[in-house]
Amino acid sequence: MAAEPLFADTAQGVAKSTVPAGTITARQAGDRRPAFLDTLWRGAPEAPRVATLPRFAASASDDVETEDEDSEMSRRKLALRDALGASQPVIGRENFAGRHDALSQLITAIEQQRVHVVIYGERGIGKTSLAHVFSETAREARYLVLYGSCGTEARFDAMFRAFAAKIPRLYHKSVLPNSPEAERGDHFDVMLEEHFGPRELAELFADVTGTRVIIVLDEYDRVIDPSFRRDVAELIKNLSDRAARVQLVLTGVAQNLDELIGYAPSIRRNIVGLPMRPLTAAEVRDVLAIGEVASDIHYSDESVNMINTMAGGSPYLVRLLGHRAGMAALDQRRSVVDDSHGRAAVERVLTDWNASLPRRVQASLSRDEARAQWPLLIAAARAGSSADGYFGIDDVFTEMGGSVPHSVIERDLRQFAGSHDLLEMSANPGEPLFRFRYPGVSALLLMSAAMAKLTT
Ligand SMILES: Nc1ncnc2c1ncn2[C@@H]1O[C@H](COP(=O)(O)OP(=O)(O)OP(=O)(O)O)[C@@H](O)[C@H]1O
Ligand SMILES: [Mg+2]
Known part of the structure; x- marks a missing residue:
C-alpha cells in the first residue's frame, strides 16, 4: 500500500470520479433471479435437524497448545473477522484502505486553508473512519484533537463544556507555564460561565495559544434541535472572525452541504465541504487486501469484481461481503476465495437482511x-x-x-x-x-x- 498523506504534505489529492455499480434496466433485473428470491417466494425451507449442538470455534485462552489444522483454521477465521468485520468504524491506519485523496484534502483544509470542514455522504460510506484516521494523523502533528459523537439530544453548552474540559489551561494565553493555574492542571471549562453561548465560547477559544485544537463533531445529522445547529454555525463564524486556533470538523449523512448545515451564507467561505465518494475498484482491492494479509487467503479477480459490483462503492458492504466470502472459503478449507464464495456471501447477506425485516x-x-x-x-x-x-x-x-x-x-x-x-x-x-x-x-x-x- 502507498504511504498515507501526512500533515505538511502539500501534494493535493485529486478527486476521482465515482464508479457506482453497473447500471441495469429493470427489465433485466426482473428476468433472472438470484436463488435468494426463490427462497423468498417459496418460503424459507425447514432447517434440518442437527445432531450436535453448536460450539465455539476457538478457545478464548491466549496460549494455543495444539497447533493442529482446526485451531489454525479458527485462528484464520478470527483474524479475518478482526480485519474485515463490518460493524465498527476503522479507528487506526492499519485497517484503513484507500481514501488518500479525501485525507489529503482534509489535511490541506485544516493546515493550509485554516478553515472548518464538513465531511458528508451516505450512510456507511466511511465518514467516521476517515475522521478517526485523520485524528490520529493530526495528533502526530501535535494538534489537540477532541472527538465527540452527537446524539439526537445534543445540547450546545453541555457538549462544548465537555470539550473545553479537555483543553489544558496551560494553553490559555494568560497562563504562564509555572503559574499556579498551570500547576493545578485546570482546563478551559473553569473559565466558562454557567450559561454560555457561541460568542462567549469563541471569545475563550480565541485565547488558545501554543497549540491548535481540532474538534470533531461526528454524526451531526442526528441532532434534532435547530438551535444546536444555529449555535454551531454562529461558533464557526465567530472563531473565523477571530482567527482562533480552534477548528471544527463536522461529519454527517447528507447529499449536500446545505442539508447538513442549513442555509448559512455567513459561514460559507469559512467552511470546506468534503463529499465522500464511493470506493474505486482499486480501493475495494485494498480493503480486501487487509483481510488477505490477516488471514492468509487470496481473493480471486472474479470474486473481487463480484464484491465490487455488489457493494456499489460502499466500504461497509465491501467488508460485509468480503468477510462472508472469505469465511465461505475457509469453511471449505480453501485459501483462494472464488466467485462461488462471493455468490454464497451475497445470498447470505440478502437472506439475513430479509430475515431482519419485520x-x-x-x-x-x-x-x-x-x-x-x-x-x-x-x-x-x-x-x-x-x-x-x-x-x-x-x-x-x-x-x-x-x-x-x-x-x-x-x-x-x-x-x-x-x-x-x-x-x-x-x-x-x-x-x-x-x-x-x-x-x-x-x-x-x-x-x-x-x-x-x-x-x-
Ligand atoms: N477506508 C476504509 N477502509 C476500510 N474499511 C472502511 C473504510 N472506511 C470505512 N470502512 C468500513 O466501512 C464501514 C462503515 O464505515 P464508517 O462507520 O466509518 O461509515 P460512516 O459513514 O461513518 O457510517 P454512518 O453513516 O453509519 O455513520 C465500517 O465497517 C468501516 O470499518
Ligand atoms: Mg459514522
Whole structure:
C-alpha cells in the first residue's frame, strides 16, 4: 500500500470520479433471479435437524497448545473477522484502505486553508473512519484533537463544556507555564460561565495559544434541535472572525452541504465541504487486501469484481461481503476465495437482511403482486437513493428506461402505498412522492437486482 498523506504534505489529492455499480434496466433485473428470491417466494425451507449442538470455534485462552489444522483454521477465521468485520468504524491506519485523496484534502483544509470542514455522504460510506484516521494523523502533528459523537439530544453548552474540559489551561494565553493555574492542571471549562453561548465560547477559544485544537463533531445529522445547529454555525463564524486556533470538523449523512448545515451564507467561505465518494475498484482491492494479509487467503479477480459490483462503492458492504466470502472459503478449507464464495456471501447477506425485516414487510415482499412488479420496485429503489429517500413518478419513469407510461407507473406504485405496505406517500401538493417505509427494503432490492444481473 502507498504511504498515507501526512500533515505538511502539500501534494493535493485529486478527486476521482465515482464508479457506482453497473447500471441495469429493470427489465433485466426482473428476468433472472438470484436463488435468494426463490427462497423468498417459496418460503424459507425447514432447517434440518442437527445432531450436535453448536460450539465455539476457538478457545478464548491466549496460549494455543495444539497447533493442529482446526485451531489454525479458527485462528484464520478470527483474524479475518478482526480485519474485515463490518460493524465498527476503522479507528487506526492499519485497517484503513484507500481514501488518500479525501485525507489529503482534509489535511490541506485544516493546515493550509485554516478553515472548518464538513465531511458528508451516505450512510456507511466511511465518514467516521476517515475522521478517526485523520485524528490520529493530526495528533502526530501535535494538534489537540477532541472527538465527540452527537446524539439526537445534543445540547450546545453541555457538549462544548465537555470539550473545553479537555483543553489544558496551560494553553490559555494568560497562563504562564509555572503559574499556579498551570500547576493545578485546570482546563478551559473553569473559565466558562454557567450559561454560555457561541460568542462567549469563541471569545475563550480565541485565547488558545501554543497549540491548535481540532474538534470533531461526528454524526451531526442526528441532532434534532435547530438551535444546536444555529449555535454551531454562529461558533464557526465567530472563531473565523477571530482567527482562533480552534477548528471544527463536522461529519454527517447528507447529499449536500446545505442539508447538513442549513442555509448559512455567513459561514460559507469559512467552511470546506468534503463529499465522500464511493470506493474505486482499486480501493475495494485494498480493503480486501487487509483481510488477505490477516488471514492468509487470496481473493480471486472474479470474486473481487463480484464484491465490487455488489457493494456499489460502499466500504461497509465491501467488508460485509468480503468477510462472508472469505469465511465461505475457509469453511471449505480453501485459501483462494472464488466467485462461488462471493455468490454464497451475497445470498447470505440478502437472506439475513430479509430475515431482519419485520414479518409484515417480509410478507409484503414475497406476495404475488410484489413478485409481478419486481422491476418496478427495483426501479423505485434506485430512484429513491437520495438522502431522504423520496422519489417521484418521473424518477421511476427514467429508471425504467422510459418504456412504461407515467399513468401506469403511478397506478402501480399506489398499489404498494397502502397503510402498512412497502411504500409510503407524502402529501405533496401536485405530484405524489413515494418512499420505502423501511430503508432496508431498498438496499435489499438493489443488491438482489445486481445479483440477478450477475447470474445471467
Ligand atoms: N477506508 C476504509 N477502509 C476500510 N474499511 C472502511 C473504510 N472506511 C470505512 N470502512 C468500513 O466501512 C464501514 C462503515 O464505515 P464508517 O462507520 O466509518 O461509515 P460512516 O459513514 O461513518 O457510517 P454512518 O453513516 O453509519 O455513520 C465500517 O465497517 C468501516 O470499518
Ligand atoms: Mg459514522
